[in-house]
Amino acid sequence: MSVVPVSTRRVVGRADAASAAARAGAHLDLVRAPFTLPRSRILMLRDGDRLRVHTSEYERSLSECVALEALEVCDSAGVTLPITRVLPHVIEFGDQVSLTFAGASTWSVGVRSSGDVLVCWTRQPGDEPEEIRIGGPHAASVVFSLGPSREVEVAPSEDHGEHVEATRRVWLDWFASCPVVRPDLQDMAAFCWWVLGANTVELPHLGDARAVVPSKIGYVGLWQWDAYFIAVGLRHGDPELAREQLDLALRFPTPDGQLPDVIHEEGILASSDDLPAADRETLRRAGSAVADPSAPVPLTKPPLAAWAMRKVLEADGADPDWVRRMIGTIRRSQEWWFAHSDLDGDGLPEYGHPYSSGLDDSPVFDGPLPTTTPDLAAYLVRQDLELADLVERWGAEPEPDAGRAAAASAHRERARRTLAHLLTLWDEPTGRFRSLAAGRPVASDTIVGLMPLLTGGLPEAIVETLVTALDDPRRFATRWPIPTVAVGDPDHDPQRMWRGPVWVNTNALVADGLERSGHPDRARTLAERTLELVMHAGGPHEYFDPNTGERAAGATTAFGWSAALFIDLAVALSQGD
Structure with a gap:
């Protein structure tokens, strides 16, 4: 079991990075493995088909670091869309909506079809739910920005596809050296x-x-x-x-x-x-x-x-x-x-x-x-x-x-x-x-x-x-x-x-x-x-x-x-x- 010097080892090349990312994604259940991004202090865990958004801080528990108590996506009739797939760079809801990072302290929810969906969130336990429609006649996505005191600002956006690709590249660059x-x-x-x-x-x-x-x-x-x-x-x-x-x-x-x-x-x-x-x-x-x-x-x-x-x-x-x-x-x-x-x-x-x-x-x-x-x-x-x-x-x-x-x-x-x-x-x-x-x-x-x-x-x-x-x-x-x-x-x-x-x-x-x-x-x-x-x-x-x-x-x-x-x-x- 003697260790061989690193210079003699092969590492995954760029062509294999997507495969390694997919292998890792099979383990991302959002319970034992949160959705997060290298260098980011944001992590998301699931509660059924809803997400809870936390910050990651020294000597503070998750319950002390709640940014959003609940985040979910519903169809136009208000029915909650299930979380159907998780990859290192994206969470998918149903077959048309996805969530990705838009930077270390920002995330984006976007819809890919011509229809519209409802993005709903609750800031803290006991707060009234808030919502915004995206898709159809509305903006195609919404961006959530986290402030230094865990305050969250929400704004419509049209850049979701760019955010998905940028986050995908972050993870592909990481997996290129797996x-x-x-x-x-x-x-x-x-x-x-x-x-x-x-x-x-x-x-x-x-x-x-x-x-x-x-x-x-x-x-x-x-x-x-x-x-x-x-x-x-x-x-x-x-x-x-x-x-x-x-x-x-x-x-x-x-x-x-x-x-x-x-x-x-x-x-x-x-x-x-x-x-x-x-x-x-x-x-x-x-x-x-x-x-x-x-x-x-x-x-x-x-x-x-x-x-x-x-x-x-x-x-x-x-x-x-x-x-x-x-x-x-x-x-x-x-x-x-x-x-x-x-x-x-x-x-x-x-x-x-x-x-x-x-x-x-x-x-x-x-x-x-x-x-x-x-x-x-x-x-x-x-x-x-x-x-x-x-x-x-x-x-x-x-x-x-x-x-x-x-x-x-x-x-x-x-x-x-x-x-x-x-x-x-x-x-x-x-x-x-x-x-x-x-x-x-x-x-x-x-x-x-x-x-x-x-x-x-x-x-x-x-x-x-x-x-x-x-x-x-x-x-x-x-x-x-x-x-x-x-x-x-x-x-x-x-x-x-x-x-x-x-x-x-x-x-x-x-x-x-x-x-x-x-x-x-x-x-x-x-x-x-x-x-x-x-x-x-x-x-x-x-x-x-x-x-x-x-x-x-x-x-x-x-x-x-x-x-x-x-x-x-x-x-x-x-x-x-």
Whole structure:
């Protein structure tokens, strides 16, 4: 399952873009996948044959962001026309009326026949319905324009056909770079490529920067961890946009090198002082001691920047000066972990807040903080090893060329020391890597204990024990692998976020670890099963029930890193087929 450099991959040419768009359109049900446009903050979801129009905003729910409570199209007699087809660029009502975007904050409804229809809308719950006739003796279309406070203006228009074509071109341009994968994976790959385009937004305070967010429903910001996984998928079709995600994630380090957790339209989130009020209230309800800390707690995400950078640099066109600058930023962030997050001074950094782990609901964090975990240690080992290779090849600011060998050697030596610390967490009697909550062993059996495979340096006996755990039905051998909490753990819940469901990103990391640890066949099998899971469930959801393989009830749909990693795994598995 080794990754082939992007320069050797074929991508869908322009002649295939329409086919890829049609494949994606088959999944656009307007329930699990909204109607939207790259860079737009508008999304539309269906309620029967009516549409509800929302804006997509940081830390605001859909119910708080209603632009139109209802939008429907009726025939001349007032009978509602059914939604008959959805493609990335258009929604069709009956056989004569369509809706499309007319720009990032504008949409158009037009009729193609000589007859007339009624376009009806309700602005907010409880408002009186409004309507306008189009077609026949009236204008052929109507344009809805969204203002900065979610106010909507409506005006007749004759330009609907031009808007349909312009929106079609936006999506064809996007699908022109959809990667080619095996025939059995093409439909879902096209949908996943749509997800990445659909989840692209602009962050106004950063000019024209494009952030591919986890979801326009609930996750409107650039989370550091998500950006890494999303960039890894984007590199196969749009390496420039992939690099842009890394650039944004690494653009705002603190003076001591810490990378922020989130970059969003109102600023950044880098400490507990920056938490939204809703997050604090959620933590209070959970009885968390970190809801209102006495001193600010840094918030970041696991150190996978160099892992993602190395993968993205397999694509063509990277500017060497930019690469060296990014490597310098990653090196400073790596130093931050050892200088500022080794909270007990034992040489092995800890998580000072559950949010910094990316797995904040895991039972690993039910105990007191700080928490020592095997996954963080493994990521730090992997990052130092990746940095050693990157520095040797590219150099790094402010490292002069003459210092490359010494810098690389220092990274490898620290990786060796960190691996030695990691091995102290191995508990031979139970055959597990343990976490420590404020120095005390945590009994939870979770997927974080499999992440040390990523180091590629574990003793063979430990590797074999971890591989055996993947085959144990009392631990991780569920129908759809890998549950984030072992089946036999009392905290296992197949529906509750990080406490049992399957996540595509953790599966991808374990698959990577299996290959690095000498089990390429097992890595390929896990990758295949992960792709089967996404297809079985009907899309790249946030997380999945390990027993049924369906979307877990609380999971967001059309989720960014699930889509990106489906693409990445699908490309890797398609090489040579």
